[in-house]
Amino acid sequence: xxxxxxxxxxxxxxxxxxxxxxxxxxxxxxxxxxxxxxxxxxxxxxxxxxxxxxxxxxxxxxxxxxxxxxxxxxxxxxxxxxxxxxxxxxxxxxxxxxxxxxxxxxxxxxxxxxxxxxxxxxxxxxxxxxxxxxxxxxxxxxxxxxxxxxxxxxxxxxxxxxxxxxxxxxxxxxxxxxxxxxxxxxxxxxxxxxxxxxxxxxxxxxxxxxxxxxxxxxxxxxxxxxxxxxxxxxxxxxxxxxxxxxxxxxxxxxxxxxxxxxxxxxxxxxxxxxxxxxxxxxxxxxxxxxxxxxxxxxxxxxxxxxxxxxxxxxxxxxxxxxxxxxxxxxxxxxxxxxxxxxxxxxxxxxxxxxxxxxxxxxxxxxxxxxxxxxxxxxxxxxxxxxxxxxxxxxxxxxxxxxxxxxxxxxxxxxxxxxxxxxxxxxxxxxxxxxxxxxxxxxxxxxxxxxxxxxxxxxxxxxxxxxxxxxxxxxxxxxxxxxxxxxxxxxxxxxxxxxxxxxxxxxxxxxxxxxxxxxxxxxxxxxxxxxxxxxxxxxxxxxxxxxxxxxxxxxxxxxxxxxxxxxxxxxxxxxxxxxxxxxxxxxxxxxxxxxx
Amino acid sequence: xxxxxxxxxxxxxxxxxxxxxxxxxxxxxxxxxxxxxxxxxxxxxxxxxxxxxxxxxxxxxxxxxxxxxxxxxxxxxxxxxxxxxxxxxxxxxxxxxxxxxxxxxxxxxxxxxxxxxxxxxxxxxxxxxxxxxxxxxxxxxxxxxxxxxxxxxxxxxxxxxxxxxxxxxxx
Numbered sequence: 001x002x003x004x005x006x007x008x009x010x011x012x013x014x015x016x017x018x019x020x021x022x023x024x025x026x027x028x029x030x031x032x033x034x035x036x037x038x039x040x041x042x043x044x045x046x047x048x049x050x051x052x053x054x055x056x057x058x059x060x061x062x063x064x065x066x067x068x069x070x071x072x073x074x075x076x077x078x079x080x081x082x083x084x085x086x087x088x089x090x091x092x093x094x095x096x097x098x099x100x101x102x103x104x105x106x107x108x109x110x111x112x113x114x115x116x117x118x119x120x121x122x123x124x125x126x127x128x129x130x131x132x133x134x135x136x137x138x139x140x141x142x143x144x145x146x147x148x149x150x151x152x153x154x155x156x157x158x159x160x161x162x163x164x165x166x167x168x169x170x171x172x173x174x175x176x177x178x179x180x181x182x183x184x185x186x187x188x189x190x191x192x193x194x195x196x197x198x199x200x201x202x203x204x205x206x207x208x209x210x211x212x213x214x215x216x217x218x219x220x221x222x223x224x225x226x227x228x229x230x231x232x233x234x235x236x237x238x239x240x241x242x243x244x245x246x247x248x249x250x251x252x253x254x255x256x257x258x259x260x261x262x263x264x265x266x267x268x269x270x271x272x273x274x275x276x277x278x279x280x281x282x283x284x285x286x287x288x289x290x291x292x293x294x295x296x297x298x299x300x301x302x303x304x305x306x307x308x309x310x311x312x313x314x315x316x317x318x319x320x321x322x323x324x325x326x327x328x329x330x331x332x333x334x335x336x337x338x339x340x341x342x343x344x345x346x347x348x349x350x351x352x353x354x355x356x357x358x359x360x361x362x363x364x365x366x367x368x369x370x371x372x373x374x375x376x377x378x379x380x381x382x383x384x385x386x387x388x389x390x391x392x393x394x395x396x397x398x399x400x401x402x403x404x405x406x407x408x409x410x411x412x413x414x415x416x417x418x419x420x421x422x423x424x425x426x427x428x429x430x431x432x433x434x435x436x437x438x439x440x441x442x443x444x445x446x447x448x449x450x451x452x453x454x455x456x457x458x459x460x461x462x463x464x465x466x467x468x469x470x471x472x473x474x475x476x477x478x479x480x481x482x483x484x485x486x487x488x489x490x491x492x493x494x495x496x497x498x499x500x501x502x503x504x505x506x507x508x509x510x511x512x513x514x515x516x517x518x519x520x521x522x523x524x525x526x527x528x529x530x531x532x533x534x535x536x537x538x539x540x541x542x543x544x545x546x547x548x549x550x551x552x553x554x555x556x557x558x559x560x561x562x563x564x565x566x567x568x569x570x571x572x573x574x575x576x577x578x579x580x581x582x583x584x585x586x587x588x589x590x591x592x593x594x595x
Numbered sequence: 596x597x598x599x600x601x602x603x604x605x606x607x608x609x610x611x612x613x614x615x616x617x618x619x620x621x622x623x624x625x626x627x628x629x630x631x632x633x634x635x636x637x638x639x640x641x642x643x644x645x646x647x648x649x650x651x652x653x654x655x656x657x658x659x660x661x662x663x664x665x666x667x668x669x670x671x672x673x674x675x676x677x678x679x680x681x682x683x684x685x686x687x688x689x690x691x692x693x694x695x696x697x698x699x700x701x702x703x704x705x706x707x708x709x710x711x712x713x714x715x716x717x718x719x720x721x722x723x724x725x726x727x728x729x730x731x732x733x734x735x736x737x738x739x740x741x742x743x744x745x746x747x748x749x750x751x752x753x754x755x756x757x758x759x760x761x762x763x764x765x766x
Contacts, residue, residue: 126617131628135672138616155672191613192672317666320659 008180013142013173014043017106020149022049023181026077028068028445029053030061034081035121036108039173053445053474056466058085060438062092062163063464066101067442070425071400073228075102075156076442082108083121086167087128091432093163094132098429099251100226102161104152105133111171112140125167134162140169142177154187159194160315161226194314198331198339206286206310206327207343213284213308214355215362216244219267219296222251222428223289223313223333225421231334232256232421235288238341243351245363247275249290251428254418264363265372268296269564270410273371274363276562276570279304281362287311289333292322293429294594302569312336371562371575372414381531383408383483383554387415387455390481393538399451400443402426404436404460407489407560412455434463437480441467444476451479451542458484458551459508468521471547479541480549485556486511493559497580498566498587514551523547567591605634605655606681607688607758608665611766613673614640614648621671622650631656631664635690635733635755647675651757678766680758688758692736697724698747706746713739732756 011019017040021029028051033041044052055061058080065076080089086107096103107129110119126138135155137148148166156164210216218239224231232255239246239262246256247267256263265272267279276298279285285307290296297303303323311318311325312333319328329336376385387408401416402425403409409426418424425443427435440454454461461482471478483489491506518525524544528537534552541548559580562573565587574580612618619638626633634653641649654664661679669677680686694715696706699722706725710717715729729739733756740751760766 127620130617130621131624159670189672191675315666315670317663317670319666320662324659 008178010176011179012039012043013145013168013175013177014039016142016145016177016179017149017168017173018043018047018050019179019181020146021077022047023184024150024153025074026050029077029079030055030064030068030442031079032058032061032081032085034085034108036082036110036170037079037085037106037168037173039170040079040106040108040168052079053441054470055438055441056469057464058088059091059434060441060464060467060470062089062096062103062105063432063435063438064442064445064467064470065103065105066092066096066099066435067402067425067439068446069101069103069442070225070439071422071443072446073422075104075153078103078105080105080107081121082110082125083123085121086123086125090128090132091430093129093165095427095430095432095435096163097132097134099427100161100222101163102156103163104156105163105165107165107167109138109167109169112169113171115169125165129165132163133165134160136165136167138167138169139172142172142175145172145177146179146182150182150184150187151189154189155192158189158192160223195330196314196332196335198312198329198336200339202327202329203336203339204343206329207340207347207349209284209308209310209327210242210244210286211344211347211349213244214352215282215359216242216284216286217278217282218244218246218286218288219249219279219290220246220252220255220288221249221290224252224255227289227332227334229421231332231337234334234337234341238337238344241341241344243356244286245278245360247271247279249293249296249428250413250426252290253413254421254424257419258417259419264367266413268293269298270414270560270562271564272414273369273562273573273575274366276564276573277366278363280570282307285309287325288337289313291318294322297322298564299567299569304570369575376531378531380555381529381534381552383411383485383558384415385531386481386483386534386552386554387411389534390453390455390538391416393535394451394453394542397451397542398447398449399423399453400425400447402436402439402443402452402454404454404456404463405431405433406457406460406491407493407558408455408457408460408483410490410560411483416455433460435460437461437464437478438467438470440478440480441470441474441476444471444478445474452477453479453481456480456482457489458482458486458511459488462508468523468547472521472523475546477546478548480547481541482514482549482551483554484511484514484551485554485558487556490560492557496557496559497563497574498592514549518547518549521547523549525549525551527551527553529553565591566594601657603655603657604661604681605653606661606679607686607756608652608654608668609678609680609758609766610650610652610668611675612648612650612671613675614646615673618648618673619650621673622652622668625667625671626652626654626664629663629667631660637755637757651755653756676766678760680760683760685761686758687761688732688756689730690733690736690754690756691728691730692740692751692753693718694727694729694740694743694748695724695750696727696743696747697749699723702746706743709739709742709746715739
């Protein structure tokens with residue numbers, strides 16, 4: 001499409017859309033055709049620049065685009081039809097909004113003269129998606145298409161990333177219009193100019209605060225991954241310069257290498273004892289691109305009561321939303337960290353050895369509780385053990401992990417240790433069951449040679465199971481590692497701990513035979529139920545070409561600990577089943593009301 | 596000690612937006628979706644050449660909520676700028692109301708007399724009714740309405756607040 005580089009040409013709307021995607025460097029889109037988008041599919045048919053991945057349900061397309069975006073750092077692109085195509089995409093869009101994932105979703109729409117008439121497959125897509133996108137557009141004139149398409153990519157990827165919907169009426173795609181490739185390096189948006197450089201005096205003040213701290217902790221989030229590998233490298237450099245401990249949210253895992261002794265593991269509801277206690281007792285908290293989510297803070301009025309809080313975020317609305325920051329810095333976390341490093345050097349700061357030693361001694365005491373310990377017998381596979389072995393047997397490979405949502409997700413976060421960013425794809429904010437399989441499809445499309453594993457629960461896996469067909473069609477060698485306990489494990493755990501063991505509707509009856517299921521999709525199915533056979537099953541999974549489903553039969557009623565119960569503070573954790581059975585902080589009605 | 600952060604305060608916020616389709620729905624959806632109050636909201640195009648509208652919204656909340664509202668408004672893509680007129684110094688606030696009073700004899704004369712005190716104008720009249728136009732801050736209009744109630748008030752139409760900062764600075 002070399003003619004696309006000529007300035008100004010007249011094309012059909014559909015051709016403009018495809019040309020704009022090509023000009024954006026888009027190589028792959030995830031979608032599902034339908035009446036309203038047929039002109040666009042026709043334009044796709046006539047070219048070879050963009051690969052289209054046909055999913056089996058539009059929700060899967062958005063999750064696949066998210067997986068692609070999170071593992072490659074490039075925006076994910078989705079193409080779906082009007083009406084049900086768009087409404088099916090809503091969950092994925094909300095997921096991408098909550099986790100700040102750059103996605104551009106093109107939706108078909110009925111012709112402009114039919115909008116508002118309750119036409120076949122008409123839905124008010126911009127109305128429905130307004131609260132679940134960063135921004136959305138309804139294009140009513142073919143001449144606006146080029147501008148809107150490039151704006152959509154700009155908005156999705158600049159500032160705090162997020163999903164953008166472009167709603168495309170069929171006549172707009174058919175009509176002829178003017179298209180000119182813009183200078184993509186110098187796109188100036190009329191109104192949207194997110195601040196990327198932090199205020200210098202605040203950065204200097206933050207560095208002073210960190211230098212004088214006696215019990216500091218870095219609390220890092222998904223914004224580091226979004227900011228890019230340079231930001232993560234700057235984080236490692238700065239943490240190493242200061243020697244301070246660091247904890248991460250679920251979304252931020254991999255930004256700092258888990259094998260480094262300064263890493264205390266994940267914090268929050270199922271975070272480690274050492275991370276949560278260090279957060280509770282710290283005197284200076286350095287929050288980098290995290291957002292004080294309720295899963296992280298626990299009871300707000302007891303959250304880290306004695307600390308000065310530094311909060312760096314690119315989105316001003318994240319600051320002072322849940323927790324008041326003593327020192328707020330609005331900017332791109334990578335750039336701010338770079339300035340912090342320079343400032344620390346210029347001022348010749350050195351870590352306070354005595355204070356650091358005392359602080360690390362306390363942390364070591366918490367660490368020695370070994371809060372993630374579990375007992376693996378000879379008979380039944382503990383889910384923690386399954387993840388631990390999976391980690392040990394895959395850690396030296398080029399591996400990407402996705403998860404569904406629930407207990408298995410938390411165990412994966414606890415026991416799979418990430419050394420690099422962009423290797424871990426999980427639905428954090430929205431908590432979307434059914435995320436992991438389509439996300440793995442997107443990851444594998446972006447990294448065809450890598451080992452891509454969906455750590456799943458059997459209940460979540462069933463939610464988007466149709467995407468096995470996508471994986472098969474594309475010949476994707478995904479490995480689906482199901483921790484099968486026949487329960488919606490996290491629901492069951494909450495019912496046990498908070499609702500008097502009344503297991504209302506949380507047992508998953510009538511599960512499929514996963515071996516036969518695998519067989520019917522041309523995949524390899526494995527089942528394992530003895531701890532002694534686990535390693536062989538994992539090795540077989542890795543060594544088997546193509547799609548593999550492993551049904552790991554795990555302990556049915558294992559609970560995920562540690563746990564900060566609803567409405568409790570960080571230092572009121574339940575560490576074990578014994579403690580859960582015996583005396584523990586009672587959950588108030590207010591706590592019960594929390595999700 | 597009173598926790599200042601818990602004090603509910605009324606704020607008038609001016610928002611300059613690109614006048615694109617759906618921009619008002621975005622602003623209103625933000626308020627309803629995040630559970631913020633809207634006491635009044637007015638919108639009109641103010642710059643035809645540059646396609647800009649100005650939304651004036653009166654809202655209330657504690658300090659943290661008001662800060663959130665402003666940050667959330669500011670990150671909407673079509674928003675040019677957000678100014679908290681309550682916080683950033685003195686401002687002029689005005690509202691216009693059309694008020695219908697139906698009555699006869701003494702009450703009719705009394706309503707005219709009070710209208711005169713409030714500098715309200717009768718913009719429509721029949722032998723049985725008046726429509727008064729009154730402008731001022733919301734307090735003045737509330738006071739006028741209260742006085743009209745016993746005099747045959749039957750219908751009220753209010754614009755909601757528009758506001759602008761005093762002095763030479765502009766948003």
